Every structure is written in structure tokens, then in C-alpha cells.
Amino acid sequence: xxxxxxxxxxxxxxxxxxxxxxxxxxxxxxxxxxxxxxxxxxxxxxxxxxxxxxxxxxxxxxxxxxxxxxxxxxxxxxxxxxxxxxxxxxxxxxxxxxxxxxxxxxxxxxxxxxxxxxxxxxxxxxxxxxxxxxxxxxxxxxxxxxxxxxxxxxxxxxxxxxxxxxxxxxxxxxxxxxxxxxxxxxxxxxxxxxxxxxxxxxxxxxxxxxxxxxxxxxxxxxxxxxxxxxxxxxxxxxxxxxxxxxxxxxxxxxxxxxxxxxxxxxxxxxxxxxxxxxxxxxxxxxxxxxxxxxxxxxxxxxxxxxxxxxxxxxxxxxxxxxxxxxxxxxxxxxxxxxxxxxxxxxxxxxxxxxxxxxxxxxxxxxxxxxxxxxxxxxxxxxxxxxxxxxxxxxxxxxxxxxxxxxxxxxxxxxxxxxxxxxxxxxxxxxxxxxxxxxxxxxxxxxxxxxxxxxxxxxxxxxxxxxxxxxxxxxxxxxxxxxxxxxxxxxxxxxxxxxxxxxxxxxxxxxxxxxxxxxxxxxxxxxxxxxxxxxxxxxxxxxxxxxxxxxxxxxxxxxxxxxxxxxxxxxxxxxxxxx
Amino acid sequence: xxxxxxxxxxxxxxxxxxxxxxxxxxxxxxxxxxxxxxxxxxxxxxxxxxxxxxxxxxxxxxxxxxxxxxxxxxxxxxxxxxxxxxxxxxxxxxxxxxxxxxxxxxxxxxxxxxxxxxxxxxxxxxxxxxxxxxxxxxxxxxxxxxxxxxxxxxxxxxxxxxxxxxxxxxxxxxxxxxxxxxxxxxxxxxxxxxxxxxxxxxxxxxxxxxxxxxxxxxxxxxxxxxxxxxxxxxxxxxxxxxxxxxxxxxxxxxxxxxxxxxxxxxxxxxxxxxxxxxxxxxxxxxxxxxxxxxxxxxxxxxxxxxxxxxxxxxxxxxxxxxxxxxxxxxxxxxxxxxx
Numbered sequence: 001x002x003x004x005x006x007x008x009x010x011x012x013x014x015x016x017x018x019x020x021x022x023x024x025x026x027x028x029x030x031x032x033x034x035x036x037x038x039x040x041x042x043x044x045x046x047x048x049x050x051x052x053x054x055x056x057x058x059x060x061x062x063x064x065x066x067x068x069x070x071x072x073x074x075x076x077x078x079x080x081x082x083x084x085x086x087x088x089x090x091x092x093x094x095x096x097x098x099x100x101x102x103x104x105x106x107x108x109x110x111x112x113x114x115x116x117x118x119x120x121x122x123x124x125x126x127x128x129x130x131x132x133x134x135x136x137x138x139x140x141x142x143x144x145x146x147x148x149x150x151x152x153x154x155x156x157x158x159x160x161x162x163x164x165x166x167x168x169x170x171x172x173x174x175x176x177x178x179x180x181x182x183x184x185x186x187x188x189x190x191x192x193x194x195x196x197x198x199x200x201x202x203x204x205x206x207x208x209x210x211x212x213x214x215x216x217x218x219x220x221x222x223x224x225x226x227x228x229x230x231x232x233x234x235x236x237x238x239x240x241x242x243x244x245x246x247x248x249x250x251x252x253x254x255x256x257x258x259x260x261x262x263x264x265x266x267x268x269x270x271x272x273x274x275x276x277x278x279x280x281x282x283x284x285x286x287x288x289x290x291x292x293x294x295x296x297x298x299x300x301x302x303x304x305x306x307x308x309x310x311x312x313x314x315x316x317x318x319x320x321x322x323x324x325x326x327x328x329x330x331x332x333x334x335x336x337x338x339x340x341x342x343x344x345x346x347x348x349x350x351x352x353x354x355x356x357x358x359x360x361x362x363x364x365x366x367x368x369x370x371x372x373x374x375x376x377x378x379x380x381x382x383x384x385x386x387x388x389x390x391x392x393x394x395x396x397x398x399x400x401x402x403x404x405x406x407x408x409x410x411x412x413x414x415x416x417x418x419x420x421x422x423x424x425x426x427x428x429x430x431x432x433x434x435x436x437x438x439x440x441x442x443x444x445x446x447x448x449x450x451x452x453x454x455x456x457x458x459x460x461x462x463x464x465x466x467x468x469x470x471x472x473x474x475x476x477x478x479x480x481x482x483x484x485x486x487x488x489x490x491x492x493x494x495x496x497x498x499x500x501x502x503x504x505x506x507x508x509x510x511x512x513x514x515x516x517x518x519x520x521x522x523x524x525x526x527x528x529x530x531x532x533x534x535x536x537x538x539x540x541x542x543x544x545x546x547x548x549x550x551x552x553x554x555x556x557x558x559x560x561x562x563x564x565x566x567x568x569x570x571x572x573x574x575x576x577x578x
Numbered sequence: 579x580x581x582x583x584x585x586x587x588x589x590x591x592x593x594x595x596x597x598x599x600x601x602x603x604x605x606x607x608x609x610x611x612x613x614x615x616x617x618x619x620x621x622x623x624x625x626x627x628x629x630x631x632x633x634x635x636x637x638x639x640x641x642x643x644x645x646x647x648x649x650x651x652x653x654x655x656x657x658x659x660x661x662x663x664x665x666x667x668x669x670x671x672x673x674x675x676x677x678x679x680x681x682x683x684x685x686x687x688x689x690x691x692x693x694x695x696x697x698x699x700x701x702x703x704x705x706x707x708x709x710x711x712x713x714x715x716x717x718x719x720x721x722x723x724x725x726x727x728x729x730x731x732x733x734x735x736x737x738x739x740x741x742x743x744x745x746x747x748x749x750x751x752x753x754x755x756x757x758x759x760x761x762x763x764x765x766x767x768x769x770x771x772x773x774x775x776x777x778x779x780x781x782x783x784x785x786x787x788x789x790x791x792x793x794x795x796x797x798x799x800x801x802x803x804x805x806x807x808x809x810x811x812x813x814x815x816x817x818x819x820x821x822x823x824x825x826x827x828x829x830x831x832x833x834x835x836x837x838x839x840x841x842x843x844x845x846x847x848x849x850x851x852x853x854x855x856x857x858x859x860x861x862x863x864x865x866x867x868x869x870x871x872x873x874x875x876x877x878x879x880x881x882x883x884x885x886x887x888x889x890x891x892x893x894x895x896x897x898x899x900x901x902x903x904x905x906x907x908x909x910x911x912x913x914x915x916x917x
Contacts, residue, residue, distance in 0.1 A: 158625075159621050159625045159628060170614070171614035171615070171644075172614060172644055173614065173624070174642065175627055176640040178628060179631035179632050179640060
């Protein structure tokens with residue numbers, strides 16, 4: 001970069017030096033040319049002054065031939081203001097008379113006569129004129145135009161009309177030139193103009209040079225030397241630039257690769273041996289490895305998440321299934337089969353599953369009853385304790401595909417299942433405890449009411465009566481206070497036994513209240529029931545302590561349209577008894 | 579910044595500078611149409627143009643458009659092709675006839691200092707003249723004749739510029755109804771037998787000077803009046819011309835004063851009209867007035883000429899017609915018409 005900058009500065013310096021030299025040289029050239037023009041103008045001035053001197057002296061007597069020592073003077077004439085040619089020398093009178101109109105015009109306009117061409121025997125000549133000391137005469141002088149050796153030179157009069165001096169017949173207007181400058185040189189359009197006044201008749205010498213003709217003079221040794229140095233510098237710069245470009249090509253290409261990089265990838269090119277490129281590719285390889293590891297971890301994490309979601313779904317399904325079991329809409333074994341089927345679908349490595357629970361045995365897939373006795377790496381055998389019992393599981397797995405996470409998940413599911421079984425057991429126990437009164441082992445009031453509904457339906461269909469007997473222990477609180485709670489409980493157990501002894505299997509006996517019992521006699525008429533009532537009461541009074549009870553009997557449908565009404569009336573009747 | 583960008587910026591800047599200098603930086607250009615084969619007749623106009631060019635600000639580029647009698651149309655076409663849209667010239671009416679089509683086609687504007695023929699100007703488009711037209715001049719001459727009470731007039735027709743001569747002769751004949759008007763050519767002067775009250779010269783100065791000497795000898799009581807063609811500053815230098823009345827378009831007071839910095843050349847009305855013509859062209863060029871709007875612009879504005887303010891009436895400037903009397907002490911204003 002520093003080398004490049006140095007060459008650039010060097011080139012600039014050389015160009016500037018060249019340009020300055022060029023301008024200095026051009027200016028020098030122009031000045032030299034201007035000097036040349038001035039010299040020509042001076043010569044012209046001397047010449048035309050001389051002509052003027054002689055012309056003005058031509059009053060009535062023309063100047064002698066001997067006195068004519070002006071070089072290039074071809075001839076002269078004297079013309080009166082009315083156009084009469086009075087004297088000629090070196091030019092024929094007829095030629096002058098041919099241009100009488102011009103002379104007359106000139107004489108009529110004062111001293112001024114514009115220069116113009118006139119063809120003579122010796123070629124073209126320029127005619128200059130001046131008024132003589134006598135106002136009635138104008139003197140004319142023929143001059144050879146080749147006097148001025150400068151090309152494209154014009155003798156221009158005060159009105160900007162020019163006549164060419166270098167031998168060609170041409171008039172030309174220089175209004176635009178003289179309106180800009182009346183002395184010196186200047187550039188106008190594609191031409192340099194050199195203007196130099198000559199003095200006589202307010203003439204000016206104007207030389208026209210094209211810009212190119214001025215520039216083309218700049219061809220000396222220095223110019224070629226300068227050009228050679230400049231070209232050499234440029235060539236050096238070119239080769240230097242080329243070599244730098246070649247050297248920096250790998251970096252440049254690698255830079256372009258990095259600029260357009262949309263994905264972190266290896267730089268595959270011919271410049272792979274370059275140290276930067278090599279390090280970069282190594283970094284890319286490390287990145288690829290790390291990326292793969294991350295992808296594996298993410299995949300496993302995703303699978304775990306998926307399994308956790310599946311496990312959660314299974315938990316929900318298990319709950320639903322066990323709920324159905326609890327509500328007795330589904331058999332436990334059926335529910336377990338459904339659960340195991342879902343567990344088989346849960347993970348591919350699980351090929352079979354089985355369990356033993358009390359008398360229930362469930363086998364699915366590759367598992368059978370013999371698997372409980374084997375313990376191999378393909379089997380996952382578990383024995384768990386429920387609330388009251390034990391349960392055995394065996395899970396057949398594909399040892400090549402199964403992983404620890406799946407094993408743990410299966411264990412979790414089985415634990416969960418065991419938990420459900422425990423809950424099931426507890427519910428079963430609690431359900432049976434709610435049917436029977438724990439003290440008397442008689443049906444509870446709720447169970448009585450549900451069973452009576454069935455009896456009422458049968459009685460309505462079969463048209464047989466139902467008799468109800470209610471028994472209430474009088475002053476049970478006082479009994480408890482007097483004999484203690486244990487004796488109170490013993491009394492209630494005693495009464496329950498009396499009822500059980502005096503009722504049939506089809507009759508429904510219940511502990512209706514704290515110290516009241518209600519019995520439904522299946523197909524028994526009211527009269528028969530009254531008999532039964534007396535028997536029961538007599539047996540109760542045989543308890544080891546004195547006990548007083550009150551009873552009431554009503555039958556359905558005789559004493560009421562429906563059973564609840566009958567029971568309400570029974571309650572009312574027993575309450576009204578003292 | 580790399581080398582390619584630097585070169586690209588340099589190139590763009592160069593192109594921008596080139597375009598600016600080529601199209602936006604260009605000054606309006608006025609072409610000065612002058613002949614190089616009839617140089618004597620246009621010296622005064624050339625002087626007027628040159629003086630105006632020197633005095634006007636340099637915001638217009640002037641270009642010399644030299645022509646000869648054979649190359650006028652070609653030269654004009656080339657100039658228009660080079661982008662010149664405004665011209666000033668000192669043409670004759672007959673020359674303008676050939677240019678009219680080119681100017682119309684290219685919608686170029688020409689301001690003339692010498693053309694006076696109204697028929698030619700009427701047909702041309704965007705050509706305007708500073709000189710009063712020939713019909714104005716004939717009206718002025720007819721008014722002068724009637725003012726003086728002349729009863730018989732001989733019109734002397736010059737040789738050359740026949741369009742000018744015939745127009746003035748016909749028009750004057752029409753305007754001088756009730757007066758005995760006879761027209762003769764310059765060569766047939768000897769045919770005039772009876773002395774008229776007035777000889778009217780529609781000739782060149784040279785012809786007029788030649789004829790006046792001859793006619794004064796034959797008809798010493800007759801008076802002499804010349805059209806603008808007969809005007810020359812040096813008329814007074816010839817004793818025979820004393821009493822001669824000539825028409826001009828500039829107050830003679832201005833003719834006594836030479837234009838500054840031009841010591842050798844006398845001022846003529848033509849110089850002054852040329853000066854004013856270039857000033858008008860300069861204003862049109864700097865304002866960018868096109869061919870379609872130039873007529874309205876000229877009619878709506880008053881211009882300040884070398885001899886005072888003037889305005890345009892149609893295709894010509896509203897200049898007064900002056901009648902100069904040649905005396906021993908020079909030209910003196912005898913009468914003035916219009917303006």
C-alpha cells in the first residue's frame with residue numbers, strides 16, 4: 001500500500017512538473033510568437049508610415065521615382081475627390097479608374113480608406129490610401145502583400161475589416177476579435193489571436209493560430225524525456241499493481257468470500273494452503289462438530305420432551321380408565337389391559353408387558369406367565385406393594401434400542417399404575433364401609449333407601465305389599481348416662497341381632513338413625529307385620545338392662561301412595577308416641 | 579477507496595464538466611453577418627456593430643459570419659447549424675429575399691440596420707429593421723413636397739438596386755397625385771426639357787453628385803432632393819452640392835460627433851442604426867426571446883438607442899425621417915417627419 005501510494009505521488013509530481021513545464025514552454029512559445037508578431041507589426045508600421053509619409057506629401061506634385069525607395073511598393077496614384085485619376089506610377093490609370101467608386105467612397109468619408117485587394121500584372125496587391133495634405137486629393141499606394149511572412153496574418157483596419165497579408169486574396173471581418181482585445185494575444189474558440197496595432201491608419205496586425213498548431217510545437221527533447229519517464233512510471237505502477245494483485249489474490253478472494261458469506265462454511269479454493277484460509281477452515285470444522293453435538297443434544301431433549309408428553313397423556317388416560325372402574329362402568333382387568341396396550345404403544349423398544357395382581361393376570365405382546373420367573377437383560381421385572389396387596393410386573397424390552405430414559409419412564413408409569421391400584425383398593429374398602437353401619441353391621445340409612453327403591457319397583461310389578469316397621473329407643477341418652485356408652489353400644493348391637501334373627505333374607509334391616517331402626521318386610525301384610533313387631537319388641541325388652549322402645553308399623557301402598565310418604569308418616573307416628 | 583473508484587469518480591466529474599460547459603455554460607451567440615466582397619458599402623455598419631460590441635457586457639458571444647454574394651445562404655445555414663439563433667446584418671433588401679426562407683424554417687431572428695423595403699419585410703418572419711421603411715420615407719418626401727408647394731417634380735431613377743428604386747418611384751408617384759410627376763432614369767437626364775420645381779434623386783451619392791452639376795447648369799432655379807441613398811457625410815465638401823436636400827434617419831447633430839475611439843472613421847446614420855440593431859439583438863439574445871414571441875416583445879418595449887429612445891411598429895423601428903440641407907458649413911437639419 002505504501003509502495004502504491006509512493007508511485008501515485010511520484011506520478012502526480014511528474015505529471016505536475018510536466019504540466020507546469022508544458023505551460024511555461026507554451027507561454028514562452030506564445031510570447032516568442034507574440035514578439036515575432038510585434039516585430040512584423042513594427043516592420044509593417046515602419047513600412048506603412050513610410051508609405052504614409054510619401055503619400056501625404058503627394059499634393060499636386062507626385063514624388064519622384066528616385067525617392068521611391070520603399071521596398072515592395074509597386075505603384076501609386078493620385079485621385080481627385082471627384083474620382084478623376086490625376087497621376088499614376090507603376091500602375092495603369094485604367095486599373096485605378098476601374099475602382100473609382102471605391103476611391104470616391106473613400107474620399108467622401110474623410111481620411112479613412114480601407115485596405116483592399118487589387119489584381120495587378122504581378123499578382124495581387126494591397127491598396128492603401130490616405131488623404132493628402134490637400135483635402136481634394138487622395139493618394140493610393142499599391143503594396144505587395146507578401147511583405148509579412150507570418151501565415152494567417154491580416155492587416156485589419158479600424159472597422160475590423162482585415163485583408164490577408166500572406167498572399168491569398170481574402171477579406172475577413174474581425175469584429176468579434178477586436179471587440180474583445182485590441183492588443184496582445186488571447187484564446188478565442190479553437191484559435192489563438194495575436195493582435196498588434198501598427199499605428200498608421202489605426203491598422204492592426206492580427207495573426208490567427210490554431211491551438212493545435214501552438215501545442216504541436218511542444219516537441220523538444222525534454223518533452224520526449226518527460227513522456228518516457230511518465231510512461232516508465234506508469235509501467236512500473238502497472239507491473240507493481242499487477243504483482244500486488246497477484247499476491248493479494250487469495251486474501252482478496254477470501255475477503256470476497258467472507259463479504260458474501262451467508263452461512264458459516266468451508267472456503268474451498270485453490271488457496272486452501274494459505275495460513276489464514278487453513279485456520280479459517282479448521283475453525284469451520286470445529287464449529288461443525290460442535291453443531292452436530294448440539295443437534296444430538298437437542299434431538300434427545302426433543303425426544304425426552306415427547307416421551308414426557310406421552311407419559312403425561314398416559315397419566316390422564318389412566319385416571320380416566322380408573323375413574324370408569326371406580327364408577328363400575330369398566331372392569332378392572334379390562335382397564336388394565338387397555339393401560340398395557342397404551343404402554344406398548346408408548347415406546348418402540350417395549351415389546352411386551354404383563355402383570356400379576358391377586359387373581360388377575362394380564363399379558364400383552366411377547367410376555368407370558370413364564371417371564372415372571374426369568375430375569376434377563378431383556379426383561380424388566382418389578383414387584384411393588386399396593387395398599388393391601390402386592391403386584392408383579394414384567395416388561396419385555398428390546399435391549400438394543402431401549403435406553404435408560406425409557407426404562408425410567410416405564411418404571412414411573414408402573415409406579416403410577418400401582419398407585420392407582422392402591423387407590424382402587426382403598427376405595428373398595430371405603431365403599432363397603434359406607435354400606436353398613438360399623439357398630440351394628442346393619443345397612444346404613446342411605447343403603448336402605450337405595451335398596452328400598454328396588455323393592456318398591458318389584459312390589460309395584462308383582463303387586464305385593466311392603467310393610468315398614470320403625471323402632472326407636474326411648475331416652476337413649478339417659479341410658480348411656482346411666483349405663484355407660486359401652487352398654488349403649490351393646491344395646492344397639494343387641495337390637496340389631498334381634499332384628500336379624502326375626503327377619504328373612506329378603507327383608508331389609510337398617511340403622512335408620514342414631515337410636516332408631518327401620519325394617520322393610522318384603523311381601524308382608526300390615527297385620528303380619530304387627531305380629532312380628534310385638535315379637536321383636538318383647539325380645540328387645542329382654543336385654544340385661546331396662547330398655548324402653550317405641551315402634552310403628554305402616555304398609556305400602558295401604559298407608560301411602562309412595563314409600564317416602566309412608567316413611568315420613570312412620571317418622572311422624574313415632575315422634576308423636578311418648 | 580480503490581483505484582477503480584477514483585478513476586470512475588474522475589471520469590464522471592469530467593463528463594459532468596464537459597456536459598455543463600457544452601450545454602449549460604454556453605453564452606447566447608449573435609452572428610454578425612457582413613460581406614467580404616462588397617466591403618466598401620458596409621464600412622459604416624461595421625463601425626456601428628464594432629462599437630456596440632465593445633460597449634455591451636460580455637454575457638453574449640459574438641461571431642463574425644463572413645459571406646460573399648454567392649455564399650450568403652450557405653453561410654447562414656451553417657451558422658444556424660452551429661447553434662446561432664440571433665443575427666444582425668446590413669443587408670440589402672434583395673439579399674434578404676434569399677434568406678427569408680432559411681430564417682423562417684429555422685426560426686432564427688435577424689435584426690437589420692439597412693433593409694427598408696416593406697414588401698420584403700412583410701413576407702419575412704422574425705426579421706426586423708432599425709431603419710424607417712421605404713413607405714415611411716416616401717410619405718415623408720411627399721409631405722415635404724406638399725409642404726414646399728412644388729407643382730412639378732422629376733424623379734431621377736438610379737442604376738442598381740432596382741427593387742428600392744422602383745418601389746420609391748411608384749410609391750412617390752402615387753402619393754404626389756395632383757402634382758406633375760415625371761420619372762426618368764439617370765442615363766436619360768438629357769430628355770428633361772422643362773425645368774421642374776424639384777428633382778428627386780433616387781440614386782447613389784455618386785450619381786446624384788454627377789447629375790446635380792449637370793442639372794444645375796441647365797435648370798438653375800430647380801431644387802434638389804435626394805433619398806437616403808444619396809446621403810454621405812462628405813456631400814458638403816463639394817461646392818456644387820450646396821442647397822441639396824437629402825434624407826437621413828439620424829439627427830445630424832449626432833453625425834458631427836465621431837464615435838469614441840474611432841478617430842479615423844466618420845459616423846453615418848447607418849453606423850448609428852447598426853449600433854442600435856446590435857443592441858436590440860443583444861437584448862433579445864440575453865432575454866432568450868424566441869421567434870414566436872419577438873414581435874410582441876419588440877412592440878411592448880422601448881429601447882434606448884445611441885440617439886435616444888425608440889420603439890418598434892410592426893417590423894421596423896419608429897425612427898423619424900430627417901431632411902438635411904447641404905451647406906458650406908456642413909449638413910444642417912432642414913425638416914423632420916414622424917418619429
